[in-house]
Amino acid sequence: MAEDKLSKIVALCRRRGFVFGGSEIYGGLGSFWDYGPLGAKLKKRIKDIWWDTYVEKRNEIVGLDSSIIMHEDVFKASGHLEGFTDSLVDCPHCKKRFRIDKLEKIGDNLYKCEECHTNIDSSKSKPRKFNLMLKTNVSATEDEPYYGYLRPETAQGIFVNFKNVMDSMHKKLPLGIAQIGKAFRNEVTTGSFIFRMKEFEQMEIEYFVKPEEADEKYKYWVNERFDFYVSKIGLKKENLRLREHEKDELAHYAKSCTDIEFNFPFGWSELEGIANRGNFDLTEHAKVSKKDLSCFDDETKERFTPYVIEPSAGVDRTFFAVISDAYNEEEVNGKTRVVLKLKPSLAAYYAAVFPLLKNKPELVELAKKIFCDIKDKFPASYDDTGAIGKLYRRQDEIGTPLCITVDVESLTDKKVTIRDRDTMKQERIDTERVVEYIKEKVSQNK
Ligand code: GAP
Numbered sequence: 001m002a003e004d005k006l007s008k009i010v011a012l013c014r015r016r017g018f019v020f021g022g023s024e025i026y027g028g029l030g031s032f033w034d035y036g037p038l039g040a041k042l043k044k045r046i047k048d049i050w051w052d053t054y055v056e057k058r059n060e061i062v063g064l065d066s067s068i069i070m071h072e073d074v075f076k077a078s079g080h081l082e083g084f085t086d087s088l089v090d091c092p093h094c095k096k097r098f099r100i101d102k103l104e105k106i107g108d109n110l111y112k113c114e115e116c117h118t119n120i121d122s123s124k125s126k127p128r129k130f131n132l133m134l135k136t137n138v139s140a141t142e143d144e145p146y147y148g149y150l151r152p153e154t155a156q157g158i159f160v161n162f163k164n165v166m167d168s169m170h171k172k173l174p175l176g177i178a179q180i181g182k183a184f185r186n187e188v189t190t191g192s193f194i195f196r197m198k199e200f201e202q203m204e205i206e207y208f209v210k211p212e213e214a215d216e217k218y219k220y221w222v223n224e225r226f227d228f229y230v231s232k233i234g235l236k237k238e239n240l241r242l243r244e245h246e247k248d249e250l251a252h253y254a255k256s257c258t259d260i261e262f263n264f265p266f267g268w269s270e271l272e273g274i275a276n277r278g279n280f281d282l283t284e285h286a287k288v289s290k291k292d293l294s295c296f297d298d299e300t301k302e303r304f305t306p307y308v309i310e311p312s313a314g315v316d317r318t319f320f321a322v323i324s325d326a327y328n329e330e331e332v333n334g335k336t337r338v339v340l341k342l343k344p345s346l347a348a349y350y351a352a353v354f355p356l357l358k359n360k361p362e363l364v365e366l367a368k369k370i371f372c373d374i375k376d377k378f379p380a381s382y383d384d385t386g387a388i389g390k391l392y393r394r395q396d397e398i399g400t401p402l403c404i405t406v407d408v409e410s411l412t413d414k415k416v417t418i419r420d421r422d423t424m425k426q427e428r429i430d431t432e433r434v435v436e437y438i439k440e441k442v443s444q445n446k
Pocket residue numbers: 152153154155185187194195196197198199200201202204270271272273310312313314315316317
């Protein structure tokens with residue numbers, strides 16, 4: 001059933017222009033995905049809500065947009081060149097390669113192969129380290145290569161700009177620096193649609209604090225981010241849970257970490273991680289760059305290196321969670337209706353307008369006028385390419401909250417039929433009230 005839901009979501013995303021395979025006409029490129037017209041809209045809505053909540057609405061958080069390709073020394077300092085590795089093991093039977101930490105352990109040195117279910121003995125098939133960083137030549141000549149690295153997290157762009165931001169913005173701690181951008185990892189375990197990609201997008205805040213405030217702010221961010229998914233993104237509370245990391249699973253930089261997990265079609269998995277990174281990053285960058293990245297404490301009159309709390313979210317995983325959470329199948333008159341019950345403000349179109357008859361020019365003209373009035377205020381769609389049932393089905397599948405049908409009577413009574421996506425209830429309202437009606441509907445659930 002879960003597998004079934006996953007394949008239905010992948011098919012819907014493709015059919016309705018949310019997500020396509022990367023480089024598809026050339027046979028695809030594993031673990032790369034492209035967002036289609038509606039996917040690009042949903043992704044942007046998610047990012048806008050996050051940016052608005054943290055950068056626009058708060059005074060102690062500022063935004064940043066740093067380079068994707070960074071100097072090799074950044075990743076020497078951050079520990080990624082040395083430590084950002086997966087331990088891989090080859091199955092001697094099916095010859096496939098796996099991350100050893102993801103295989104089921106069935107005894108001392110014994111693991112079960114995910115593919116052919118035979119035993120893998122790690123004392124014979126020795127695990128090998130594989131670095132996940134992607135390297136690229138940034139030199140002007142091929143014979144004298146000079147390598148930069150594609151960042152594996154947007155966080156490093158924030159740490160290397162900490163001093164620039166402090167100096168230019170005249171801020172005091174606590175100070176958050178927020179960034180949305182692409183990150184790249186040569187992931188070995190892929191699959192599961194857009195859950196694990198080699199090119200993906202993150203929304204990260206590095207929240208710099210005095211060391212003694214770190215524990216309290218860490219707890220604050222765990223709760224804040226959980227609430228964000230419920231109140232701002234509209235995910236169901238029962239599909240979210242918190243999971244604190246055991247000491248032995250913490251990343252090399254983290255003092256503590258809590259994952260927000262979502263109940264994806266294949267099971268509970270990480271949607272976001274909130275970590276207390278201590279002063280690891282600023283200390284290491286200060287050492288390697290030989291720049292002073294400390295701050296002055298006005299009370300104690302001493303210098304100190306700030307701690308950092310990091311809520312790190314994935315745009316693609318949030319996208320996946322939103323679609324999965326909203327996906328519904330209902331039996332209506334013996335047929336299955338697929339409907340995305342998205343929070344209305346996340347929908348690609350807040351409303352869709354259809355003329356009931358295409359061959360009546362006055363009717364088409366009125367429908368187009370209503371569409372233009374709506375479009376002036378909200379994202380909207382005009383569609384006259386099918387019978388009404390088919391048009392409703394299309395809009396249900398992409399989560400449009402309201403559909404407006406203009407019929408022959410509309411020409412005389414100046415009313416239209418407005419249909420609610422979730423209840424399918426229809427009512428007749430004055431043409432002049434349409435824009436206000438949409439506004440009420442969307443702002444009720446903002
Ligand atoms: N700066 C901390 C950091 O990058 P992470 O747990 O490795 O921590 C944070 O990544 C978030 O980024 C994850 O919770 C997930 O949402 C997203 N993410 C990480 N790797 C991903 C991948 N390969 N594909 C899609 N999203 C990914």
